[in-house]
Amino acid sequence: MLFDFARITGFLRHVHESFMAPIFADSSVARWLLVLVMIAGVYFFIDFLIPVLAALIICVASWPLYQRLLASCGQRRALAASIALGLIILCLVIPLVLACSYAFQELKGWVGWLMVANERGIPTPSWVASLPGIGTWLAEQWQASLAEPHAPESLIQLVGGEHIGNISRWVLALGSNALHLALTLLFMLITLFFLYRDGAGMARQLDIVGERVLPARWQRFSRVVPATISSTVMGMGLIALGEGLVLGTAYWIAGIQSPVVLGVITAFMALVPGGAPLTFTLVSLYLLATGHMANGIGLFIWGAFELFVVDKTLRPRLVGGPIKLPFLPTFFGLVGGVKTMGIVGLFVGPVLMALLVASWREWLHDDSAPDAPSEAERWGYGKRRPAATSRSSATRRDDSRGMRAAASTNADANADISR
Numbered sequence: 001m002l003f004d005f006a007r008i009t010g011f012l013r014h015v016h017e018s019f020m021a022p023i024f025a026d027s028s029v030a031r032w033l034l035v036l037v038m039i040a041g042v043y044f045f046i047d048f049l050i051p052v053l054a055a056l057i058i059c060v061a062s063w064p065l066y067q068r069l070l071a072s073c074g075q076r077r078a079l080a081a082s083i084a085l086g087l088i089i090l091c092l093v094i095p096l097v098l099a100c101s102y103a104f105q106e107l108k109g110w111v112g113w114l115m116v117a118n119e120r121g122i123p124t125p126s127w128v129a130s131l132p133g134i135g136t137w138l139a140e141q142w143q144a145s146l147a148e149p150h151a152p153e154s155l156i157q158l159v160g161g162e163h164i165g166n167i168s169r170w171v172l173a174l175g176s177n178a179l180h181l182a183l184t185l186l187f188m189l190i191t192l193f194f195l196y197r198d199g200a201g202m203a204r205q206l207d208i209v210g211e212r213v214l215p216a217r218w219q220r221f222s223r224v225v226p227a228t229i230s231s232t233v234m235g236m237g238l239i240a241l242g243e244g245l246v247l248g249t250a251y252w253i254a255g256i257q258s259p260v261v262l263g264v265i266t267a268f269m270a271l272v273p274g275g276a277p278l279t280f281t282l283v284s285l286y287l288l289a290t291g292h293m294a295n296g297i298g299l300f301i302w303g304a305f306e307l308f309v310v311d312k313t314l315r316p317r318l319v320g321g322p323i324k325l326p327f328l329p330t331f332f333g334l335v336g337g338v339k340t341m342g343i344v345g346l347f348v349g350p351v352l353m354a355l356l357v358a359s360w361r362e363w364l365h366d367d368s369a370p371d372a373p374s375e376a377e378r379w380g381y382g383k384r385r386p387a388a389t390s391r392s393s394a395t396r397r398d399d400s401r402g403m404r405a406a407a408s409t410n411a412d413a414n415a416d417i418s419r
Contacts, residue, residue, distance in 0.1 A: 056191075061237075095241075124146075228351070236271050247306065256287070333352060
């Protein structure tokens with residue numbers, strides 16, 4: 001009986017050890033579980049990607065100003081984050097919401113006029129025939145393409161492949177998406193508050209992970225990212241909004257119909273190099289063609305003066321140097337951003353393309369020239385930190401030359417000994 005009791009005790013101990021043993025002893029299984037958890041997190045997070053990206057861009061671009069505000073508040077992060085969020089709402093969110101609201105109302109007026117004009121046709125304006133050189137030909141084409149009833153719809157369908165009814169429904173659908181846009185804006189503001197409050201700790205954790213993943217490149221890359229975001233937002237985003245506001249006011253003074261819509265279009269076009277001059281030049285030509293000579297000339301002079309002031313004074317002060325972003329990545333960033341993310345993509349797209357171009361330039365940066373400033377250093381984002389574990393390629397080349405010379409000397413000495 002004692003022997004049986006010992007066997008039963010051993011069996012129970014074996015069962016207990018089996019249950020207490022780690023289920024996933026292999027570390028690869030744990031890694032795959034971690035990957036699955038991360039994929040599930042991304043799946044649930046994907047709907048909040050747009051507001052989080054917008055909050056990240058605003059936070060990184062305004063971080064130096066937030067640091068000054070934090071110092072003024074005695075390092076009280078919650079208070080500084082609340083004040084910064086209030087300033088963002090007052091200076092950025094409210095003006096954008098008002099501008100988009102007025103532009104939407106004017107856009108509905110445009111669509112209503114287009115529906116009526118499609119039923120009756122658009123008569124040829126008198127100033128078209130008076131244009132030098134092409135006036136007669138242009139008047140004939142206008143008469144054939146736009147003056148007849150339902151001719152505008154045929155032209156729009158030929159050019160854009162859409163019916164006027166579809167365009168009208170699309171404009172009305174913009175108003176029905178107001179709740180979705182409001183929720184997106186709310187999530188962005190909530191995220192922005194916590195990024196301001198806890199951003200320093202998040203940056204330290206990101207530095208730890210980044211130095212483990214990219215030990216040789218992270219120091220430089222961690223400076224390129226905030227420098228690029230700040231330069232793109234300050235040099236493209238804020239200046240584009242300012243140009244849209246100033247030129248939109250000029251359109252209103254010049255007597256242009258729907259100045260808010262044209263101001264919004266000018267702001268969007270200002271994101272592309274040469275877009276703002278093209279916009280106010282076309283509006284000025286329209287004023288000249290319709291007989292408003294003084295308004296057209298005055299608008300063109302004002303636009304040229306505003307462009308000169310922005311390029312020579314405001315842009316260098318905000319950016320700290322020129323934005324060396326090629327035209328093609330900027331264009332694709334704008335179009336791709338709008339196509340994938342809507343209005344927010346107008347700012348997210350160029351920032352991502354600027355990050356891609358700047359990262360590529362930094363990756364091509366020659367390590368053999370330690371004194372040469374990188375892109376981030378030229379933009380004023382700190383100096384290169386000395387790395388204790390890495391040496392420059394010039395030092396490594398000197399060491400390799402010395403090793404080859406020593407090896408050659410040892411070989412000659414061995415040859416002499418053998419002789």
